[in-house]
Amino acid sequence: MSAAIDMGRDNAGQSIFIDLEELLATRLLVQGNSGSGKSHLLRRLLEECAGLVQQVVIDPEGDFVTLADHYGHVVIDAAAYSPREIEALAGRVRQHRASVVLALEELEVEQQIRCAALFLTALFDAPREHWFPALVVVDEAQMFAPAAAGEMNDDTRRMTLSAMTNLMCRGRKRGLAGIVATQRLAKLAKNVAAEASNFLMGRTFLDIDMQRAADLLGMDRRQAERIRDLQRGQFLGLGPAISRRPVAVQIGPVRTAGKNAAQVLLPLPDAPGEEMEALLNDRLAEAASDQSARKAPAPPPRPAADLEQALKSVPTLPVPEAKPPLTPMVSQAEADTNKPQAPDAPPPRLRAVSPASSDDESAPGIADIVREIAASDGSTFRPATALFRDFAIRCRQQGVASAHVDLARFRRLFAFEVAGVERLAAPARAQIEAMAGAVDDDVLAPYLAILVAAARDAPMPDEGELARLYGSSSPSRVRRLLDHLERGGLIVVREDFGGDRSITVPGMADLLRAASAESASDGQDSAASPASRGVA
Structure with a gap:
């Protein structure tokens, strides 16, 4: 059984491979602006090694659920489970070596973060007899390991940073190989990024991100300009599982597709303005009342002393x-409530009351x-x-x-x-x-x-x-x-x-x-x- 994953071609048309066994030991960091092809790269990697190693995908946007149609991944709809059930599912995933996609798109952002943290922690805490090798792919990793607190609850941030740090720092001995993808290195916690030994850097434009990417690739400032000129689907790779020197790779095609909106121009509807206006306003009040009844939160109580x-x-x-x-x-x-008494009558209303x-x-x-x-x-x-x-x-x-x-x-x-x-x-x-x-x-x-x-x-x-x-x-x-x-x-x-x-x-x-x-x-x-x- 081959342990080499064909990721695509270099500038000379030669195939670029990733050594799967080395990847399991050294982890991978993927960076690129939105639209640079990160999800395409992850999909290619997952498809090429499907059947060779267990795969666990943390999917905040629902992009990877289509892997279930061709490769037998089990889709876990996080919105349908309680926190305790999520932890129990993670334990069973490790026990039975099932390849799964944890779909988080139905949850609010902070719920996504808490759910992923619970799931990753349960994977990490699995008993020793279940420490089988597995690729753990975390897309949009800056959500789950943020460099700054932002508006996230402090408890949630500590929980998710702990889970991601355990995955990247201590997961290797437990068979967990972290693969994290982020839009910006500056948004990703340094403790998480620093544990990766393999890098695939895609297109980025901000100077701070280009400089950090160049530093990780061992490139000088002048060579860092190459990162800005990369095309969609082009990445610069470096690491023991990829190459000892920076190498450019054009990611190859994939068999499955995400559920994203079409990114090509489509003809607009040719309905007249009056018909379009009527279509937009048809039963609008009824739709608005249904939406408010279904989604609007109850008005908050009046503020008062606790x-x-x-x-x-x-x-x-x-x-x-x-x-x-x-x-x-x-x-x-x-x-006041009884009838008047005679002057010489005993005053019963003055009796002692038990x-x-x-x-x-x-x-x-x-x-x-x-x-x-x-x-x-x-x-x-x-x-x-x-x-x-x-x-x-x-x-x-x-x-x-x-x-x-x-x-x-x-x-x-x-x-x-x-x-x-x-x-x-x-x-x-x-x-x-x-x-x-x-x-x-x-x-x-x-x-x-x-x-x-x-x-x-x-x-x-x-x-x-x-x-x-x-x-x-x-x-x-x-x-x-x-x-x-x-x-x-x-x-x-x-x-x-x-x-x-x-x-x-x-x-x-x-x-x-x-x-x-x-x-x-x-x-x-x-x-x-x-x-x-x-x-x-």
Whole structure:
């Protein structure tokens, strides 16, 4: 079996080969401006060595999925899998020596970077018995190993730089031969570029990129001008797997093609202007509404104080209970609501009130006041202590006894109200109260909203609604909230890189039975519903 890959012809018409075994040990860096032929070069390399070595392609633009039609590559659509599934797939790729294309084009840029980092890290962390030789091709490598942070999240940047550095620096002992392609060397992290021993440099125009390419090829400044004059598909090669001296190569033809748009001139449509205008405006409002309903994010909640930080910074002081002799406000409230008594009649409204009877008599008033506060604009974004002060003031104004309701009790009443639990019938409400009995107060409202949605057989609340109930405007805090609930065993979350998320609540059988009993009591269909719903 030959280990030489025919890449094309030099200026004299001689074939230029790449030694595959040497390439596996020394890695390859490809550079060229957009349109210089980098993807064509990678496709030629992959086609020529297909069947000789395992291939793993990180494909952010979906250019290489057509390899599956002719060479049996498995296309992994990253948007259809969760992060844990991506890591498990990478482990199986190494175990079974499958040639795959990780297609990332359906994901947002930062999702692409995180997915590729997880996949590469799992390849690198495979057990020793699976360290088979494999070419790992990373197109648009400046995305996954950027020289500067840019707008990327710091955690994401550290993750992807670690994965790419491991691939290029330590991958050889694990059988991984990195092949990275970039538009500009200046955009690629130096730790990643420096580990390649083979280079194929295509056309570039910026002085800094030409100088770096010339330095890697061992060319002086005058010879570096050649890089600017290269044609599409022409590259200067150097390295132990290619040539000991810089050599020009015209990349040969390929059998497969990418899914890029046509790059040749095509005749324009000859429709009159009136017909084209009518075509553009046909059912435009309907299309716009469909697009907004499908893709537009929910409006962000009003910015306000962070609930968790406020609770940490403000000390929680116990509210003393009212003593029986000091109840003039209760007596006045009862005097306003009861019929007048005779002067010589015993004044029952001045009797000592036990906590139990106080709770029973004033519960409707307290529920109404909590409901008013929960319905006020931006209530979930206010600190719990401020809400509790508002509650106490309203109770005094309306003459409602509230001494038995402390801050902790109020927070749970408020959470049940904003989540809509109180609007459920008794069986489902009782079951939800039992399931939420041990849940922390600061995460109670979002968790209750999830239970209420499941009990109503309705879609789960989206991130915007969960953020509002959590009192936050940060999507990352919502993700951490879901992680916290999942680590506590309260929910099970499955999220793929396409953004689709499903939530399952353990112990849903009892809640579904309670909801079915509620429906049966109302004369409705009592069929049980699935226990998971998608979160937009």
